[in-house]
Amino acid sequence: MHEINSFVLTLVIPVYQEANQLYENIHIIRNILNRNGISHEFILVDDGSLDKTWEVVKTLSKEIDEIRAIRLSRNFGKEAALCAGLEIANGDACVIMDADLQHPPEVIPQMLDLWQSQGVDIVDGIKSSRGKESFFKKISARSFYSILKRFSGLDLNNASDFKLLDSKVVSAWKRMGERTTFFRGMSAWVGFKRASVPFVVAERQEGKSKWSFLRLLKLAIIAITSFSSAPLQLVTFIGFLFLISSVILGVQTLYMKFMNISFSGFTTVILLLLIIGSTLMISLGIIGTYIARIFDEVKQRPRYIVLDRIDKRQEQEKHYLKE
Ligand code: UDP
Ligand code: MG
Numbered sequence: 001m002h003e004i005n006s007f008v009l010t011l012v013i014p015v016y017q018e019a020n021q022l023y024e025n026i027h028i029i030r031n032i033l034n035r036n037g038i039s040h041e042f043i044l045v046d047d048g049s050l051d052k053t054w055e056v057v058k059t060l061s062k063e064i065d066e067i068r069a070i071r072l073s074r075n076f077g078k079e080a081a082l083c084a085g086l087e088i089a090n091g092d093a094c095v096i097m098d099a100d101l102q103h104p105p106e107v108i109p110q111m112l113d114l115w116q117s118q119g120v121d122i123v124d125g126i127k128s129s130r131g132k133e134s135f136f137k138k139i140s141a142r143s144f145y146s147i148l149k150r151f152s153g154l155d156l157n158n159a160s161d162f163k164l165l166d167s168k169v170v171s172a173w174k175r176m177g178e179r180t181t182f183f184r185g186m187s188a189w190v191g192f193k194r195a196s197v198p199f200v201v202a203e204r205q206e207g208k209s210k211w212s213f214l215r216l217l218k219l220a221i222i223a224i225t226s227f228s229s230a231p232l233q234l235v236t237f238i239g240f241l242f243l244i245s246s247v248i249l250g251v252q253t254l255y256m257k258f259m260n261i262s263f264s265g266f267t268t269v270i271l272l273l274l275i276i277g278s279t280l281m282i283s284l285g286i287i288g289t290y291i292a293r294i295f296d297e298v299k300q301r302p303r304y305i306v307l308d309r310i311d312k313r314q315e316q317e318k319h320y321l322k323e
Contacts, residue, residue, distance in 0.1 A: 009033070009040040009112065010091030014081035015099045019052040021206040022099055026060055026067075029097075029105040036109045041066045044099075045085045048075035054308070061310045071308040078210075079181045079219070080304040082161070086170060094165045096183075100204050103162035107199045111164040114195050121169050121192035125162030128198035140213075144220045152227035154188050162199065163187060179297050182223040189227070225293045232290060235283040242276070 011029070015022060026042065033040050044067060046054050054071050061067040070084050082096060093115055097103040103125060111123040133141075145157045161183055165173070172190045224231070253265075 006039065007092035007116075009038055009108075010043060010089040010094045011040060012043045012045070012082065012085035012089055012094060012096045013099050014045045014047055014078050014085065015049065015053055015057070016047040016075060016078070016081070016210055017049045017051050017053060017207065018099045019049070019056050021101075022053060022056045023060060025099060025101050026064070028101065030064065032105045033108065038109070038112065041068065041091060043085045043089060044069040045081040046071040047078065047081040048072045048307075058310065061312070065312060067310065068312075069310040070306055073305040073307040076304040077215075078161075079183055082183050083181055083303045084306070086173065089170055090167070092167050094167070094170050096161055096163050096165070098161070100206070102202050102204060103160065104199055104202055107162075107197055108164075110197055114197070115164055115166065118195065119193065120195040121166040122187060122190075122194040123164040124187075124194060124196040125160045126196045126198050127158045127160050127201050129200050137216075140216070144223075148185075148220075148224055148227070151224055151230040152185070154185055154227055156184055156188060159184050159188070160199075160201075166192070168192075178226065179299070179301060179303055180222050180226070180293070181303070182219065182226050185223055185227050221289060222293075225290055229290070231286045235286055238279060238283065242279070 044057050046057055057069045061069055072081065072084060095108055107125065114120045114123050149155050169190060169192055173186060176186055
């Protein structure tokens with residue numbers, strides 16, 4: 001049990017091009033938390049927005065003391081923005097949510113209740129309906145999750161990035177050193193006592209989703225290659241299948257040759273060439289994908305670069321030191 005009477009909840013919110021709705025949304029979230037008597041702190045991460053998001057963040061931080069903010073030097077993607085926020089999160093519990101209210105803040109008290117009264121360390125927000133999505137997106141999400149489950153054993157169907165993490169989960173997460181992250185998978189991988197809360201994905205009020213098909217595909221490849229090496233073994237497996245069939249075919253061909261009943265096998269040769277050629281290339285592609293991931297990791301580049309920070313407590317401390 002986490003029997004803490006006075007705790008601080010840290011909300012980590014990645015923000016990218018949300019100038020039009022950020023101000024209202026933060027106030028909506030804050031009102032709900034205040035109404036429930038939850039002491040909290042916001043960590044807003046501006047993921048290199050090109051619109052007025054950072055100005056809005058600055059305005060907000062003037063009005064609300066409990067805001068810390070980081071501005072990244074360019075758009076590093078939501079995963080990197082989440083990392084930047086989590087790395088400085090130091091509350092007793094931490095909630096990760098989107099800035100567009102698609103993760104309903106009304107669910108937070110419920111999450112906190114599970115954390116406090118039942119000693120759950122991770123509360124996963126599970127999408128009970130996926131909101132308004134195209135048929136294509138639904139199908140591709142479903143096939144991605146089933147492939148990931150088969151390869152890595154992680155069952156993330158309907159999982160979201162809306163989560164509550166206990167401080168010890170956050171410190172466990174901080175020990176995972178990979179450069180390219182897949183937060184949903186990482187938070188499942190660390191284990192701990194977990195529970196889930198269903199929520200309905202609200203419709204986006206403003207603007208549109210920043211996830212293009214290509215970005216999602218990239219994330220899916222990162223997810224699979226980060227949590228499983230099964231595709232590599234698949235290459236070996238296919239190799240064995242080909243070996244077995246080549247023995248059978250070889251015996252048959254030789255038999256026909258010696259019995260003098262072989263016919264001109266031009267079609268067979270062409271077909272075999274095409275099948276083997278494409279299988280080889282796909283296999284090389286799979287190996288290449290892993291090499292690319294290794295290449296990305298060994299470079300040891302930082303996950304993100306910070307351009308600017310707002311941290312009132314530090315500013316106050318500096319002020320004291322000066323005096
Ligand atoms: N986001 C981000 N960096 C990006 C893209 C998105 O920080 O490169 C943030 C965005 O501001 C929002 C959250 O990630 O708070 C989810 O983004 P979005 O609503 O576009 O995605 P969807 O709801 O379609 O999954
Ligand atoms: Mg959204």
